[in-house]
Amino acid sequence: QKEVEQDPGPLSVPEGAIVSLNCTYSNSAFQYFMWYRQYSRKGPELLMYTYSSGNKEDGRFTAQVDKSSKYISLFIRDSQPSDSATYLCAMSSFMDTDKLIFGTGTRLQVFP
């Protein structure tokens, strides 16, 4: 079993929809949680970074971490065609902050 599980999708939604992306994990040592976005033929770029449990909002993006359930989410409001990409969750532990463990990514397509 992988340390981080993520539904690969693809997820196809109409423009303006609210998108929910999720990851579950098994290692309770994870303290730092990130969401990356990766466009085709590009490297991942950091969208959101959360430490421990709680919510964080940045524009149309909201990241949630529930450590008791070992579950993290990324919500995208008012989705746009330009949001079409692969979304990767990543996490690391307090003792190994440099070693990111990634989910396999969810492919999102937002159609006009």
Added chain:
Amino acid sequence: KAGVTQTPRYLIKTRGQQVTLSCSPISGHRSVSWYQQTPGQGLQFLFEYFSETQRNKGNFPGRFSGRQFSNSRSEMNVSTLELGDSALYLCASSWMAIKRGGPADTQYFGPGTRLTVL
């Protein structure tokens, strides 16, 4: 500020050969990490270098090695290539002055080197 650059962008090799990939981090960043990305396994951590020292290593065979130079540029080498080594190899740089017990620093990724092994 220039981003992380990786060369070459594409590479085709045959089984048994070896390959060297290069990564130039963002100016001022001293930590360079390498990841392998495949459709089946996703991104997997290879190793991390800071100030020319390997600080962390993932679960890859010894055929995968790396090094970092005094200017923070890094190279990774794969010897005796296998078909399963075909992947996108991503390099990421960060300040990452604290490896343990501190906040995770943002890692900035390059565009990757697409390696195909025939």
